[in-house]
Amino acid sequence: MNSKLRKYLTIIALGLAGGSIYFLPYVKYVFYDAQISTMGITNTQSGLMLTMYTIGNMILYIPGGIIADKVSPKKALVVSLLSTTALAYIYAFSMNFAVAMVIWLGLSFSTAFVFWSSLMKAIRIIGTEEEQGFMYGLYYACNGITGALTNTLALNIYKTAGDNVSSGFVRAVISGGSVAAVAAILLIFLMKDDKKEAVAVDDGEPKFQLSDLGKLLKMPVVWVVAFTIFCGYGYYTSTSYFNPFLTEVIGVSPESSGLISIIRNYLLLLLAPVGGILADKVFKSTCKWLMTAFIILAALFGIVMILPSDISPMAASLYTLIPGAFAMMMYGVVFSTVSEAGIPRMMTGTTIGIASIIGYLPDSIYSVIFGKWMDKHGAAGYNYIFTFLMITGVIGAVLAFTIYRLGKKNREQAI
Incomplete structure (x- = not known):
């Protein structure tokens, strides 16, 4: 073949x-x-x-x-x-x-x-x-x-x-x-x-040894990668909150919101390769693309909070697909930061194991925090959620920039 x-x-x-x-x-x-x-x-x-x-x-x-x-x-x-x-x-x-x-x-x-x-x-x-x-x-x-x-x-x-x-x-x-x-x-x-x-x-390269775990844990770039994945996955999983937002705040029917949700959570993953092409061919760097995507996402979630009160349900629904698209294009390449960080291939699996512990915490942390805001503040709770996600975008951009700098330094030292 x-x-x-x-x-x-x-x-x-x-x-x-x-x-x-x-x-x-x-x-x-x-x-x-x-x-x-x-x-x-x-x-x-x-x-x-x-x-x-x-x-x-x-x-x-x-x-x-x-x-x-x-x-x-x-x-x-x-x-x-x-x-x-x-x-x-x-x-x-x-x-x-x-x-x-x-x-x-x-x-x-x-x-x-x-x-x-x-x-x-x-x-x-x-x-x-x-x-x-x-x-x-x-x-x-x-x-x-x-x-x-x-x-x-x-x-x-x-x-x-x-x-x-x-x-x-x-x-x-x-x-x-x-x-x-x-x-x-x-x-x-x-x-x-x-x-x-x-x-x-x-x-x-030499084989991975158990003692290398200690070396990885002492490498700042490994922790930066982990928290970058945390921010990226946080956006990926948080787009699901557009579903109740559309029904409770905008007035979209549950059936229509569900259809939009399927498009946003599944079909938009088809855009993941586009994010990869942007990273490889346009930005020539996954980290540079992530910096850009995080800032764009921060802005898009900010705009949600200033949408006109009389906006049509259809227009609001379609708008939520935009941050959904960027979240998918960004999350689809976030794990490739392991390569750009200058981490040896023999340590890839262990690095991903470490990063995944932190990277997938939004599943357990965000749902509790967001749920409390929604229970306490009702419809206004979504402003807390979207503000939180705006700040996440800024932090994610800083972390991606840090990986770029540390990875460049690691590669120069290796040479």
Whole structure:
């Protein structure tokens, strides 16, 4: 197979892997009522399952990153995907809360332990240093499409059971969980042979040692990368608050807001490669593109607060797609800062493990803070949220500039 074609097909397969493996951990986002009804659990118990998963992730990111730097990315990804499918099948035929708690802990091993760091490392390996932005952007575009298609498939399978909610949910879990197995099979055939891969990965560098963890933790640029990812992911996840904003403040119908939300959260990920092209071809630097994107996003969220009170619901809805688009173009390349930071390839997995612990904190922090503002201030709470996001943009731009300077210094010292 042509090497260039194989490269892009592999990225697509990785997008399928990343977009499908998280179907089960976050299944309640689409099948909330069906899951509670089928399992016979409370809302609190539903939350505890996700809490178990989140705690497992936080504990496993760093050790998983270390192992990802020592094993074949291909083996790590395939085993993780097949394990996730197996857990989905076990869950489908048990639907017991105690068993589910163990399964959700198991999902932290199969989806976050070595999978995430190996996935990000595989993307870096496939592309050259000059096309990192585009590779990560293309991955996230494929990831978004897969996430939408996996949930759509599961939803359509769910409907085949008619009024039998329990049967429909079981079918949805089996069908959605099976997509990860399909991704595993594709990677078996598309990813390079382990020995050849090892040559591509190491590129003459020494193997990662456990003692290198201490070196990474002492490197300022690693922490700057982590908090840059925090700001980038914070924007990515916070665009979901446009959904209640449109219904509660602007007066958009829930159906219309939901449709706009699907476009904003899934289809706009198709713009991720555009962000990669801008980073690689226009700005010649991921960090320079991030600096620009963060400032633009800060301004766009500021404009939301001064929209005319008599603006039409359609105009307001369409406007929210603009910051949504920039958030997707920016987040799609944020992990490629690891390359520009001048961090050796052999340390990529561990660096991503460290950065992910901080980078994905918005999932647990923002929801609590924003929720309190909305509960306390009502519609005015959105002004607090958007002001917070404006400040985040300024901080993110400063952090991206810092990575650019530190990375340049690291590369000069290496030479």
